[in-house]
Amino acid sequence: MVPSLLLVPQRRRMAPLGAVAFLVFLLASSAGTAHSQEFTPPRIPQLSMSASCRLLKGMTVPADAIGLPTSGAYVKSARLVHDHRGEYCKVLGGVRPVDASAQDIRFEVNLPAKWNHKAVQFGGGTFDGWLGGSTSGLKGGPVSVAGAPEPLARSYATFGGDSGHHKRYFALPDAMNTVNAYFARNAEQRRNFEGDGLKKTHDAAVFIMERLYGTHPSRMFFLGGSTGGREAYTVMQRWPEDYDGVLGAYAAWDQVELALQYIRVSEALYAKGGFLPRSKTRLLARAVMKECDSLDGVQDGIIANVAACHFDPAVLLCPHGGAGRHCLTTQQLNTIQVFATEQKTEQPLWNGVQSIAGFNVLAGTDLTGSLGLLHHAEHRPKMFLNSNFYFIVDRGLHSFLADKNPPGTLTIDTKTGGPYASVLLAQSQAIDASDADLTRFAQRGSKFLMLHGTSDASIPTNASVMYYKMVQDRMGQEEMDRFLRFYLIPGFGHARGTFNVGFDALGVLDRWLDTGMAPEDIIGVDNNRGSRGRTRPLCVYPAWPKYKGNGDVNSASSFECATELMIARQ
Secondary structure (H helix, E strand, O other), X not given: OOOOOOOOOXXXXXXXXXXXHHHHHHHHXXXXXXXXXXXXXXXXXXXXXXXXXXXXXXXXXXXXXXXXOOOOEEEEXXXXXXXXXXXXXXXXXXXXXXXXXXXXXXXXXXXXXXXXXXXXEEOOOOOOOOOOHHHHOOOOOOOOOOOOOOOHHHOOEEEEEOOOOOOOOOOOOHHHHHHOOHHHHOHHHHHHHHHHHHHHHHHHHHHHHHHHHOXXXXXXXXXXXXXXXXXXXXXXXXXXXXXXXXXXXXXXXXXXXXXXXXXXHHHHHOOOOOOOOHHHHHHHHHHHHHHHHHHHOOXXXXXXXXXXXXXXXXXXXXXXXXXXXOOEOHHHHHHHHHHHXXXXXXXXXXXXXXXXXXXXXXXXXXXXXXXXXXOOOOOXXXXXXOOHHHHHHHHHHHHHOOOOOOOOOOOOOOXXXXXXXXXXXXXXXXXXXXXXXXXXXXXXXOEEEEEEEOOOOOOOHHHHHHHHHHHHHHHOHHHHHOOEEEEEEOOEOOOOEOOOEEXXXXXXXXXXXXXXXXXXXXXXXXXXXXOOOOEEEEOEOOOEEEEOOOOOXXXXXXXXXXXXXXOOOO
16 A cells, blocks of 8 residues: 555545545644644645646556556646636646556546636547647547637547557657557556547546545536547447536547558558549549539538439549549549448358448549558559558558458458457447447436538548447437537538538537427538638438528528438439
8 A cells, every 4th residue: 555645535525635634733743732732624725726737747646546457657747827718727638558568548637726627538539649639628529610629628528548559750740659559558548549548638637636625526528539439429328427518529449440441441442443533532632522512402512412413433434444544444433333332241240231332422422632642553562652541551451450460451351350250249349339329328418419411531431420320220219319419510521521510519519408409400610710600400310401592502491401302313
């Protein structure tokens, strides 16, 4: 047992730091007082936020205060910050692993001087690995309104972690860690990324909050997109008792099938003549937009009536399948068709999931910019130059499947898993957030917002539709409506897009919890510069925003949420 006033049993209400300091003073001052002497204790003094913050530095969190095996946690630094978010204590620390060869989980916790007794945990992105972007807790979340006050500025305590791995890249930024899966060769580091790191970070952060404020948060939220979206699904499925509100945006919940889909499209891109330079991705995007843009009632560069868009890319085929500047070769047409169709394994993976949808490339998803900077296929592909899908995910999948001698590139059979067939199911169980039974989460009154853009070129839009229908089949529509709302957002891609949506997701969740009234159609603002703040209604699935036929096309009031399809005239 470590003799420290900063260590207390798990989940017990803790005395604030000011009270702890006073207790030390009281014990010292009364040590020589006769027991018969009447003693009236003075009022407990309150330390300043600055002093309380400084006292956090060097504190430790015992291993038994964390709900998964660790060697405890520590605070490396704590300093008072004054910026546009207000006054807060910025705490940096780490969770020590059980395996001495694994890395610490680095975390940041931000504790506002004026606390509303609520906290927000932020998810990461791609392979995580850094305390930047959303994981610092200083940003606004995956679909926040540009320029709006961040959760920390609104008196929420915020925190996030790097999932337990980090590598320095000399002069390159820490964000490079997000595209390198080397860490997965270590079993504990792999488990931390797969989900364990979320629980460990959460418990350490709550312990620190209890130490500073003297109480735990009355309400806990999780906000995440992409990998952070998978993490949002994960905490909801594995630790539902820890969270009151969850936002899962464009989530990579079907991680193993997604990785195989990436490899599948990369194999098509790197087949002879199959690469799509920017001139051809733009050709496709313009042709789709020309055919389907008006199906929602207005030509505005956004395809909202996605279900009615049935573009046939064969109309772009060059004569006799040859080559041309303004048409597609047979091989390029094949690549587009691979992008548009599902990836499916021969055997079901965890929870019976066996596939992932294709990308909406025939209904508004623009691949321009997603395939790198070059106009040709370079063998082997180089980071950011071309085929980001292949370069990042193929090597990452090898690392997660713990093969020290991976086969050559472009060799994995995405239907069977090839040499990894025997371990795909185990990996799916470890990393996929595919449990559709959210009963424990729902029964405690917690709320869940799902959203996905219809133009996502990184995670297929219909992957989210698939999970929604899985929950619907498992729990029933009536029960699901009590705690879940799902929004498909036209023109929104992967954290960006023609309509780069922003809305107060945290506020929506908080009000839902306060009032018990579920959100319906939400107003979203376009965060793109030059959009002049145009707005659209975000419609509850399966509805979509239809132009009424008159009014300002940049105002949400000119649209209504519709479910009927407007089929293009032949």
